[in-house]
Each structure stands twice: as C-alpha cells, then as structure tokens.
Amino acid sequence: MSTESTPVSLAKFQRWVVIAIVVCIFLYVGFSVWSGLDDIREQLSTFNWWMFVAAVGLTLSNYALRFVKWHYLLGRLDVQIPWVLDAWNFIAGLSMAISPGKAGELLKPYFVRRVTQTPMARTIPALITERLTDGIAMLILAGAGVMTYAADKIEWLIIPAVLTGLGLLVLASKSATDGILRLLSPLPVFNKLVPKISEMIDAMRTCVAPIPLLWTVILSVIAWGAECLAFQLIFKGMGVEAGFDVCFFLYAFATVAGSAMPGGLGVADGALVGGALQFLTVTEGQAVTAALLTRVATLWLGVGLGAFALLKVSSILEQYPVDNDPSDSTVAER
Numbered sequence: 001m002s003t004e005s006t007p008v009s010l011a012k013f014q015r016w017v018v019i020a021i022v023v024c025i026f027l028y029v030g031f032s033v034w035s036g037l038d039d040i041r042e043q044l045s046t047f048n049w050w051m052f053v054a055a056v057g058l059t060l061s062n063y064a065l066r067f068v069k070w071h072y073l074l075g076r077l078d079v080q081i082p083w084v085l086d087a088w089n090f091i092a093g094l095s096m097a098i099s100p101g102k103a104g105e106l107l108k109p110y111f112v113r114r115v116t117q118t119p120m121a122r123t124i125p126a127l128i129t130e131r132l133t134d135g136i137a138m139l140i141l142a143g144a145g146v147m148t149y150a151a152d153k154i155e156w157l158i159i160p161a162v163l164t165g166l167g168l169l170v171l172a173s174k175s176a177t178d179g180i181l182r183l184l185s186p187l188p189v190f191n192k193l194v195p196k197i198s199e200m201i202d203a204m205r206t207c208v209a210p211i212p213l214l215w216t217v218i219l220s221v222i223a224w225g226a227e228c229l230a231f232q233l234i235f236k237g238m239g240v241e242a243g244f245d246v247c248f249f250l251y252a253f254a255t256v257a258g259s260a261m262p263g264g265l266g267v268a269d270g271a272l273v274g275g276a277l278q279f280l281t282v283t284e285g286q287a288v289t290a291a292l293l294t295r296v297a298t299l300w301l302g303v304g305l306g307a308f309a310l311l312k313v314s315s316i317l318e319q320y321p322v323d324n325d326p327s328d329s330t331v332a333e334r
Contacts, residue, residue, distance in 0.1 A: 039285025040292075043238055047289075051237030055230035055297040063094065063302065065223035069133065069216050070108070073126035073207050079118050085316060086112075092313040095306025097299065098263040105131075111313060114320045121196040125204035129216065132208070135259070136164060137220030138252045141228060145249030149279055156256065168208060177201050227298050228252060231272075234293045235280070242280050250275040251294070263299050 067090045071083060081089075089111040096104030109123035139161050146154050170176050181198055184190040190197070206212075225248065232247035254271035258264025269291050276287035 039283055040289050043285055043289040046238075047293075048237040048239075051233045052293060052297060055233045055237075055294070056301060058226040058230040058233070059298050059301055062223045062226045062298075063091070063305075065219050065226075066090075066130070066134070069219045069223075070126065070130050073129055073212070073216065074112065074123065076206055076212055077118075077122055077126060077203055079112060079116055079123060079126075081112055081116050085115060088309050088312050088316060091309035092306050094302035095310055097306075098265070098303060107310075107313075111317065114317050114322070119199070121199045122203050125200050125207050128204060129207035132164070133213070133216040133220045134224065135160070135256075136217050137224045138255050138259075139164075140217075140221055141224060141248050141252035142256055145245050146253070149246060149249050149253075149275075153253075156253075160256070168213075171201065171205055171208060174205075224252065224255075230297055231290070231294050234290045234297070235276075235282075235286075237293075238286055238289065240280065240282055240286060240290075246279050250279065263303075269295060 067087060070090050071086055074081060074086070089108055092111075093105050093108045096107060099105070105127055106120075106124070109120045109127055112118055112123045113120050139157055143157050143161075146157055170180075177198075181194050181201075184197075185194045207216075228248040228251040229244065231251040232242055232244055235242040235247065250272060254268045254275060255264060257271045258266075258268030261267050272291040272294060273284075273287045276282050276290055277284065280287075282290070
C-alpha cells in the first residue's frame, strides 16, 4: 500500500500515533503530579486486574458489534465483500480514531473500493452512518442521566440531537436535497462534485431508512453501553462503589464532549476525571487511575489492534490493482 495510492498513508498514521502518545504522556503526567504519584501507585498496586480483563472483554464486544453494523451497512448498499477481509479492514480503521477529524477512517471505504471496485462515493455513506449512529447512541446513553447529574449542561446534548434530527429530516426529503444541490451546482467548488454528492446522498438515504436506522442505533447503544459498563468495572477493581447509571452518564458524556478532538484526547480524559470527582466519592488519584485504565482498555486497545491490522491490510491490498478513480480521490481529499 503505497503512500501515493491511499487517502491515508502509513507514514501519516505513524506521525499521528507519535503526536497522540506525546500528548497523552504530558496529559497523564500532569494529572499524576496534580493528584499525587503515590496515590496512583497505591491504586495500581491494589487493583483487581481481573476487572481490567473484563473491561477489555467488554471493549472487544463493542468492536464486534460495531463491525456487524459496518458490514450490515455495506450489505444495505449491495456491496459484497468477504467478511474476513472486511474484519481486517474494520480493525485497521480503529487505529484511525486518533487521526485529525477521524479523517483516517476513509481507509475503510478505500479498502472496499480496492477489493470490490465499488466507488467510494457509494461506500463513504456507510462510514458516515456508522459514525452517526455511534453519536446517536452516546447521546441516548448520556441523556438517560443528564437531568440527574448535569442538568445545567443539557444543551450539550440537546443541540447535537436537534441538529442530527434536522439533518435526517432534510436527508429523507429528496426534493429538499435536490434543491440544495441545485443551489450548490453553480459554485466553482461544487460544480464538479455535485454528481458524486448526489450519489452519496442516495446511498446515505438507503443507510438511514427507518428500519436500518433503528437496527443500527440499537446495535450502537448495546456496543457503547458495554464500554460504559467497562468504566464501572474499573472502579469496582479499585474497590469503589459506582452505580451503573452515573458511570454510563459519565462515560457517554465524556465521549460526546471529546468528539471534536482526535480520540477525544485531553477533553474526554479530563471529563472522566472531573466527573468522577464531582459525582463519586473518590480521591484525585482514584479518578486519574480510573480514567487512565479506562482509556487504555478502550481507546489505546483499539489503536494497538488497528496498528497491527493496518500491516495486514497493507499486504492484502498488494493483491488488488490500484485502478484509481479521480472522482473518488476528489471526494476523499474534500
């Protein structure tokens, strides 16, 4: 897989990983100094590591359910790809969570194009729908406890929920989307892209039809609920009693808050620590330790698995011709 033929090169990914790790090191060193290194060391020395193993198991179930959703969405678009190849593709995509704006996840539709010759304009909507339903699931999980734990910040959930609802309503109306495209078509930036955008909108409409949307949102709620439960198990491993309702809210809210940052770095970590200190009876060391172990069991586990799978994906793509489509390249670059 050469750097010239992919929307996201391995070299770029390696730079993103290095930057993300450096940011994470500074972040947790700062948290550790603030909370006390001795307190964190004590928490780790007495931690029940079987709870961490269980948390990793829940995270793996999250990945498995999300893969089922991704593969299902490709099927909705009549894209036939062997599930084993697609599984490698999906796992490799986990590493791209730390790419700026998660743009690196374009690797997934690119891989599908190389293997099946399906234009990216048709499969990018599956990626968008995958991320959209993840976001809806996190809003649902966070919304279940927002009035109890953060009623003053309810707008953080209401605004994205309303925007998502409006977007789905516009998407459901072909006349509305056609009208928007007619308005955009005279603009220099869009005039060549309108046919591809129209194709993407049609594919997107297939992915978010009522039944597929309901099915994929349910899968997403179960998948991300598993990671919320993993967060609770981390506290249990430290001997801290934390109810599932507050843990589900804190993890989901922190994920939503950090969604604008690559991997939620800094924002999600800080929200987990701050939320634990505010709503649970814990020390600073316990809060930081819980955030650290949770992020290792969720974010960094995925990045590590994805980095390994990326090497496998590279070898798989060597078996398929590049057959570049200039219009696909334009879509990816945009």
